[in-house]
Amino acid sequence: MKLIVLGLNHHTAPLAVRELLAFGPHELGGALQQLVSCNGVHEAMIVSTCNRTELYCNAENGEVLVDWLARLRHRQPAELDGYLYLHEGPDAVRHAYRVACGLDSMVLGETQILGQLKDAERTARDAGSLGLLLNGLFQRAFGVAKDVRSQTRIGAASVSMAAATVRLAERIFPSVSECKVLFIGAGEMIELCATHMHAQKPRAIAVANRTLERGEKLAATLGGEAMLLSELPARIAEFDIVITSTASSLPIVGKGMMERAIKARRHRPVFMVDLAVPRDVEQEVSKLEDVYLFTVDDLSEVVREGLESRQSEAAVAEGMVQERIEEFSQWLASRALVPTIRELRDHAERIQRKELERAKKQLASGSDPELVLEELARQMGNKFLHAPLAALNATQGEQQAELVEAVRRLYRLHEPD
Template sequence: MNLLVLGVNHETAPLSVRERLAFSPTELQTLLPGLVAQPGVTEAAIISTCNRTELYCNARDPHALLEWYAASRGRKAEDLNHYLYVHAGPDAAKHTFRVAAGLDSMVLGETQILGQLKDAERQARESGSLGVLLNGLFQRAFQVAKDVRTQTRIGSASVSMAAAGVKLAERIFPSVSECNVLFVGAGEMIELCATYFCAEKPKKMAVANRTLARGELLAQQHGGEAILLTDIADRLHEFDIVVSSTASPLPVIGKGMIERALKQRKRRPIFIVDLAVPRDVEPEAAELADVYLYTVDDLSEVVRQGVSARQGEVVAAEALISDHVSEFNHWLASRELVPTIRDLRDHADRAARAELAKAKKRLAAGDDPAEVLEKLTLQLSAKFLHAPLASLNAADGDDQTALVTAARRLFRLHDEE
């Protein structure tokens, strides 16, 4: 088993790069089978969020993964090297556990990444690309996250992207309660943002989504209205705050759309938080006067405030992770023995059955049972000892010394001395 993690995240690449290297949910459904079809790749799972895209694989060659990843994004492998990291074996397990526990996130201790990892595991399982290695890795990662959450206070002061968005909005407007808020999309991130923003009791709230039914479910929870994405151009001027996070591969809010809204607003400012990767709002919109456009990377300063108060908990969390990595390595080593143990059992079983069949024939022929049992015992002993004795006799020098030591340990000969 060869555990590899290859990826890019907010520490290694800017948003402009991450959005070009991300996968959409639809893509993952079709790409996973193709990834495990690559030579040397037997298991695979992919996580793709606003802050990271990572490939978790049971694979022999990291370069082959890089080539596949680059090709899937329409890039050359050499163009990605500067932004990518690769972890193998125990380092890959440690990285996975840190990700699950929120220690590798832009927001230290955040919990949303755990749900995203569970989605990646489920998608891999449903596509048939999840095997023994990755199943064992993810199940232990989920346990690590639970232990870190319950045994440390790493997330007690966590500032989420949604909470950071509220803080930034209140730098532009006196209070969110005096604003009209538009949420674009109806996924998990927008649900979280709606919870935070609507807790401030805005004057009006609306959800724009591709399908009206999904938007209505979220809007009803917070006493708002639902509109279609196609309605945004006509309604954008009504809203002071816009929070967007869709899975669209192209921007859903253009610079021209915002310019028209500003004219209707008589230059009253618009605060926009674009949490999507790829981005939902054309970056050029930030050049407009009276537009305050923030992306996930722009929020990093806000979300990192208060991290120092949690650094003491990081040490405790890292210690828990180290213990789990050791346990995972022990499990992995035991899994490596399975084929050998199975072959040994099969070999012994075949030998025993062959000699038992001979013994039954002799008994059926009328031979003395005591002689048959004695012969059976001698034959079984000879069969079981033939291969190891032959190997000992054929070896010389250091090889023979090593085999003697192994044989005495395997057969516990020292216990009989």
């Protein structure tokens, strides 16, 4: 078993590259099955968020993963050079644990990534691509994250993406309470943003979603209205603040739509936050006057507020991660012994069954029970000793000395005088 992590994140790749390699929820099942069908890939799990895309695999080498990812996105592997990172063995374990604990996040100590990892693990399990190695890794990663959360204050004073959205809005408008807010999408990120924005008591709230039922469910909790995405061209001009995060593979809000909206608003400003990867809002929209468009990367300065106060807690969390890496290595080493232990037990049981059947036949034929038991014990002893004795006699020199030492240790023999 060889653990490999291949990925890119907000540290290594700009938004334009991250959205190129991102996976939508509808893609993951098929992609996982395709990935484990590659030569040398035995298990796979894909994590794809606005800040990272990562492949966690039980694979023989990383080149296969790079080739697969590049081919899937119609790129040459060389085009991804400089953006991707590759971790193997203990380094891969450390990376997985750090991600789960929020130590590798744009918002140090944030907890949303843990839920995203659990979703990815569930998807891989449903797709049949999760095996012993990845299951063991992530069950332990979830445990480490829980301990870090309960035993440190790494999440204290953190500014989430949702909270950062409110802070930025307050730089554009004197008061959010005077604004009308539109949320596009109804997923977890939108729910978090909506909770923060709703606390500011905006003048009106609306939720636009592909399916009306889910949009209505979220809107009801906010005291707002719901609409379909198809209504956006006619209604987006009504809103001062637009926050979007969907799983769409293509932009939902285009430059033309916003040009018409600004004209209808008589050039009153619009504050927009696009939290989606791939982006929901065409990049050209940022060039329009009276539109203040921010992406996830633009929020980085705001979310880093309070970072200094969390750095000492992060150091404690890093120490906890290191301890658990060693525990995982021990578990992995023990799992590597399982096939040998199983074969050794099977071998012993075969000898037992064979000799026991022979003894039963002798007893049935009227043989002396005491003699039968003595023969049974002698034959079983000979059978168990045959393989190690043959191996000792077949070796010479240094190899024989090493084997003698191993046998004496296995059978707990006293050292010769």
